[in-house]
Amino acid sequence: MSRFCAKCGYEMDEMAVACPKCGAPTGVNNNRPKIIQNKNIATCVILSILTCGIYGIIWFVSLTDDSKRLKDDNTASGGVAFLFTLLSCGIYSIYWGYKIGKRLYEAGKEQGVDVSDNSILYIVLSLFGLGIVNYCLIQNDLNKFADK
């Protein structure tokens, strides 16, 4: 498929953001690629239970990396964050929840997605050992970006 430049008539790829000949913008918006995949929260929870928590690790890593794709604030990537959590006997995950809450809130403000600042809530839930509730809430916010 191809289309023609409205300005100079040059034939170009229909996904082109700008005319390769005269540089006129085509109105195709490639600036916001879908970088976040929508995940079904119930499926993630069930998989985590069925795999005795192993899927929870995968989920933790993907939550971290997806949120960093929205806004990279130079904190640890998913794999490293998981390692830190192991080495600190879980203490790092409290900081992790706080950080991811702030990150999603900031990304929401930047991209016009309605996300509340849950950073303090995530700390509290982590302290009560309810990390999986954090995962659900974080995934719920990430899905808002995926569906945008």
Ligand SMILES: [Zn+2]
């Ligand atoms: Zn043109």
